[in-house]
Amino acid sequence: xxxxxxxxxxxxxxxxxxxxxxxxxxxxxxxxxxxxxxxxxxxxxxxxxxxxxxxxxxxxxxxxxxxxxxxxxxxxxxxxxxxxxxxxxxxxxxxxxxxxxxxxxxxx
Amino acid sequence: xxxxxxxxxxxxxxxxxxxxxxxxxxxxxxxxxxxxxxxxxxxxxxxxxxxxxxxxxxxxxxxxxxxxxxxxxxxxxxxxxxxxxxxxxxxxxxxxxxxxxxxxxxxxxxxxxxxxxx
Numbered sequence: 548x549x550x551x552x553x554x555x556x557x558x559x560x561x562x563x564x565x566x567x568x569x570x571x572x573x574x575x576x577x578x579x580x581x582x583x584x585x586x587x588x589x590x591x592x593x594x595x596x597x598x599x600x601x602x603x604x605x606x607x608x609x610x611x612x613x614x615x616x617x618x619x620x621x622x623x624x625x626x627x628x629x630x631x632x633x634x635x636x637x638x639x640x641x642x643x644x645x646x647x648x649x650x651x652x653x654x655x
Numbered sequence: 656x657x658x659x660x661x662x663x664x665x666x667x668x669x670x671x672x673x674x675x676x677x678x679x680x681x682x683x684x685x686x687x688x689x690x691x692x693x694x695x696x697x698x699x700x701x702x703x704x705x706x707x708x709x710x711x712x713x714x715x716x717x718x719x720x721x722x723x724x725x726x727x728x729x730x731x732x733x734x735x736x737x738x739x740x741x742x743x744x745x746x747x748x749x750x751x752x753x754x755x756x757x758x759x760x761x762x763x764x765x766x767x768x769x770x771x772x773x
Contacts, residue, residue, distance in 0.1 A: 548717070582759035584700075591750055591763035592700065598757050635700055639758035642714040644690060644702040 549574055551636055553647035559655040566623040568650045570636035575616050580639040583612055583621045586649075587632045595634075596621060628654075657681040659751055659764035666770045667741050674737040675767045677751030684732035685709045688754040691725060691736045693747040694766075701747075705754070706734065741771045 550573040560566055570581075578599040584592040594603040596612035599619055609624040623630055631654050636647040662676040677689065691703040704715035706725040713725050724737045734751055749767045752760035 580758045582757075584760075586700075591766055592760070593763075594759055594761045597755070597759040597761075601757075603759075603761055633699075637700075637702075637759070642705065643716075644705070644758075646692075646700040646702060649699045 548643060549576060549638055549640055549645055551638060551645055551647035553634075553636060553650045555650060556648075557651045557653060559653050560626055561655045562626050562628055564626050566621075566626055566630070566652055568621040568623075568634055568652070570614075570619040570621070570647050572617040572619075572638060576619070576638045577640060578615050581612075581614070581619055582637045584635045584637065585630075585632050586635065592635065623652075626652075657753060657762045659753060659762055661749075661751060661764040661767045664768040664770070666772065669742055669771055669773055671741050671771075672737060672739040673741060673769050674735055675749050675751075675769070677734040677736070677764050679732045679734070679753065682753070684727075685729050689725070689727070689734040690752050690754055690760065692750045692752060692760075694750070695744070695747045703736070703749075708734070738769075741769075743771050745769065746771045 552571045554569045581599040583596040586592040600612045611622045613620050633649045633651050635649050658680045660678045665673050667673050685708045688707050690705045693701050706713045708727050722739050726735045751764040753762040
């Protein structure tokens with residue numbers, strides 16, 4: 548089973564700043580099957596990025612994904628107040644899915 | 656538009672079973688697989704398993720093997736997740752999701768809170 552480790556656990560930034568979130572896999576991940584989600588309190592997760600770098604429908608272009616192999620990054624270019632939430636990476640491989648433990652993005 | 660509507664909150668005693676439903680609409684049900692994901696209070700997302708809505712094939716997370724069963728009823732476009740021998744640490748919000756071509760979850764149910772308490 549592939550383990551995904553996200554860092555940092557908590558990221559404290561101000562609106563307008565750039566956020567960089569990391570997702571590291573214990574073994575190589577098929578890039579096509581690496582996704583990022585945003586979750587706000589009391590809500591279901593929302594798909595942001597699929598295939599490591601493709602934005603889902605309706606996702607603003609300030610969100611971008613990159614990476615390959617075992618290292619993946621979610622970047623939010625200029626933080627808006629509504630971006631403060633928890634972010635998860637997820638991978639699929641060999642009929643199994645795993646999630647990272649999440650990064651909480653909080654207002655500084 | 657795609658909708659996944661789950662059944663309502665449940666309260667169960669330890670040792671009991673729970674069956675959560677997920678009714679799909681807005682797309683051809685047996686063209687996309689369903690996964691189930693749970694979230695314990697204040698915790699992250701945990702993948703529980705996957706079911707092919709076309710063949711009925713399943714694959715479950717190892718830690719839940721033997722306690723979980725996922726099924727579908729294509730006549731009503733509904734997926735089900737049954738969890739048996741409930742324990743207090745099964746208290747969580749349970750989500751169904753529709754799997755896309757890229758094996759991600761663009762569509763989620765609203766979540767079902769299952770509380771296990773004596």
